Amino acid sequence: MYQLFFTPEWFNGFDLVFEAIILIIALLIAAYSWKAYKFSQENKFAYFSLAFVTVALSFMFKIFTYGVLYFSPVREVTATVLKPLTGSGLQFADLFYRSAFFAQMFLMLVALLLIFFVAQKSRDRLTKLYEVSQMALFVYLIFLISFIANFKYVVFYLTGTVILGLIVVQYYKNYLNANKNKNTFNVMLGFLFILIGNIFFVFVYLYNQLYVFGELFMLVGFLILLRTYRKIKRRSNHE
């Protein structure tokens, strides 16, 4: 059976709980950003919301495919439901896994790229036409990377690491520009943890227990983002 990479068996299932928490956090941030868009009608909020919805969708694909891989009852139900697609003897099962992993990787890379573009200040951006053509090129490259990553998963995590590195630098600049505001620091820290988690994933082929550290760092990163979001949301009406 096709598998993206081998995870430590004792950890199977825990990672799905982590991913479910991350999915909820991503949806909460997306929902608030959408609310801000409805309030201000500024497109940047809609793009930011779309980025986090895409993160959530990516994790949804991951939970589904890994769930099917880990648990045989889920696998049996899925095999029955998807029989018309995967064939009676599951001869197309490999194709099904590849498609699901492709969707997971493609969506995650698109989301990271979108966050990177939206987090750039408008004065740093290029002209609109140039920006669109640049994004189209990036989306094509991400499509290509996600395809290749199905055969060599390291490519996906390496690309993710590069984009996350750029996002962290962007948020470090934002932190300095905002007079070292605590919320901007927390957002930078959150993405830094996600970046470290991603670096661990790159080296899972050397030692599969690194997957656990990767998942832990990723979860802590998103929890820091959640903390910042909650802090902003809890701000009283009379402040």
Place this chain on the structure above:
Amino acid sequence: MSNKRRSRLELIYDILLSIQNKGGTIKPTHLMYKSNLSHKLLNNYLEELIGKELILIEEIPSRKKKVPSKVINLTDKGSGFLAEYRRMREFTDAFGL
């Protein structure tokens, strides 16, 4: 005040904030100076804000004048708008948007 051109939303925020800073009630002339807007532009915005129930105009009888003088009051919905705008700005700053 910065030279940067204010967006529509920023203008509305500045108008409502000027009223809030005056304890929730302000005279139209004071508001014009505080919000740094022309008479015509301010009236346009005030009409919009009244329509959205963010402010209301109150007429106060004056002993000296025959015509009652007008004051602008900030409604609860207006205070809510200010709080939501501040939250949104904090979100914008934190996430570098």
